[in-house]
Amino acid sequence: MSRTLNGIVAVCPDMGIGRKGHLPWHPKKLRKELKYFQKMTMTTTVQGRENVVIMGRKTWFSIPESNRPLPDRINIVLSRNLRYPPAGAHYSASDFGSALHLLDTSELAGKVDQVWIIGGSCLYKELMESSHHQRLFVTRVLQQFHCDMFMPTISLDKYQLLPEFPGVPQGMQEEEGIQYQIEVYERRSNANHGI
Ligand SMILES: NC(=O)c1ccc[n+]([C@@H]2O[C@H](COP(=O)([O-])OP(=O)(O)OC[C@H]3O[C@@H](n4cnc5c(N)ncnc54)[C@H](OP(=O)(O)O)[C@@H]3O)[C@@H](O)[C@H]2O)c1
Numbered sequence: 001m002s003r004t005l006n007g008i009v010a011v012c013p014d015m016g017i018g019r020k021g022h023l024p025w026h027p028k029k030l031r032k033e034l035k036y037f038q039k040m041t042m043t044t045t046v047q048g049r050e051n052v053v054i055m056g057r058k059t060w061f062s063i064p065e066s067n068r069p070l071p072d073r074i075n076i077v078l079s080r081n082l083r084y085p086p087a088g089a090h091y092s093a094s095d096f097g098s099a100l101h102l103l104d105t106s107e108l109a110g111k112v113d114q115v116w117i118i119g120g121s122c123l124y125k126e127l128m129e130s131s132h133h134q135r136l137f138v139t140r141v142l143q144q145f146h147c148d149m150f151m152p153t154i155s156l157d158k159y160q161l162l163p164e165f166p167g168v169p170q171g172m173q174e175e176e177g178i179q180y181q182i183e184v185y186e187r188r189s190n191a192n193h194g195i
Helices: 031-042 057-062 096-102 122-127
Strands: 004-011 016-018 050-056 073-076 091-093 110-115 133-141 160-163 174-175 178-187
Touching: 004 016, 004 031, 004 178, 016 122, 031 133, 031 174, 050 057, 050 122, 057 073, 073 122, 091 096, 091 174, 091 178, 096 122, 110 122
Parallel strands: 004 110, 004 133, 050 073, 050 110, 073 091
Antiparallel strands: 133 178, 160 178, 174 178
């Protein structure tokens, strides 16, 4: 079954997404932006179903333990080494394809609504290289912070910027003296799959 995959990320001007296991602006917190992340990844379109969040092992462990698993979402953690889901996670998978296959198993097929890829850098790359229909929800943080993890550049040949999207705040936002804007991109149907 072909699904829409949603990626969600907050990114610095140089496409940096993290530093030393934290968000680049750590210890500052963009609380409204986190609320937006929560709302987007949690809100379902089908009653009785839950959304899925798929993440890499390091992203899982970057979430404070008290907030894991992300509530009211099915949490899938990718790892090539873990034999079992880390404590609190619902499922683990050894590669991106297996994580997506899990969603079609009899255990999950009737339970899953939307699928959200929430990082880190390899997961965003895999998403953007996949042939699935996809949307990227990108918080453009306008201030540069030093980063050691990055996501690929979003090419307008492959993605179109949507003028608006339900539930996504429009215009300039500011918290903690940090300005950001939220953009939503949709993969063009004629795009090649490479980055
Ligand atoms: N700005 C944002 O929106 C955002 C979002 C998410 C994360 N982050 C930040 O990004 C950093 C964490 O991301 P990261 O890129 O370093 O790590 P990550 O992708 O979260 O985790 C990397 C690990 O995940 C597993 N993994 C990744 N791709 C896999 C695949 N295709 N198949 C199987 N396993 C796979 C591997 O685990 P094993 O080593 O166990 O095999 C790999 O070592 C943190 O700084 C975090 O704060 C930022």
